[in-house]
Amino acid sequence: MNTTRKGLILLISGIIIAFFPNVISSLFYIIGMAVIIFSVINIIRSLTSGSPHIIPDIIGILIGGAITSLPRFVQTIIPLTIGLILAFNGIDYAVRALNNNGSRIVNAVLASIDLVLGGTLLFNLLSAGNATRIIAGIVMIATGAYDCISDKKSGGSNSNIIDL
Numbered sequence: 001m002n003t004t005r006k007g008l009i010l011l012i013s014g015i016i017i018a019f020f021p022n023v024i025s026s027l028f029y030i031i032g033m034a035v036i037i038f039s040v041i042n043i044i045r046s047l048t049s050g051s052p053h054i055i056p057d058i059i060g061i062l063i064g065g066a067i068t069s070l071p072r073f074v075q076t077i078i079p080l081t082i083g084l085i086l087a088f089n090g091i092d093y094a095v096r097a098l099n100n101n102g103s104r105i106v107n108a109v110l111a112s113i114d115l116v117l118g119g120t121l122l123f124n125l126l127s128a129g130n131a132t133r134i135i136a137g138i139v140m141i142a143t144g145a146y147d148c149i150s151d152k153k154s155g156g157s158n159s160n161i162i163d164l
Contacts, residue, residue, distance in 0.1 A: 018137020
């Protein structure tokens, strides 16, 4: 994956995480409910046609229920996930700074910010869920924008550093 695509993914993810966290929960609810409804329809079809293939649809209902309950589970692991993303980005920027790819100072500053925020989220040093989520989303937006801009200026030569 080149740096521009990685930057766009970070940019979009940062916007969703910082400003629209309910979008993620809503998607889980919609998908889970669709799986449940589809499975119930299949059970009704199986019963009316005399087909004994109800077990996969019962499993489908259980999977749909699990998907619907995932947002609560995901909300507990979001800081861990964002922390990992930021830590990996921090390592990426540190490697860029050491390899003189782009601006050393900008890469070193971004590496420091990403590593500090990533470590804070990973080890739950601050118990400020929403504030941390918003700050992490903004950092993801900034690093994604920087990736897009730096890849355009360098002609795409940054894509071989660390490819996530």
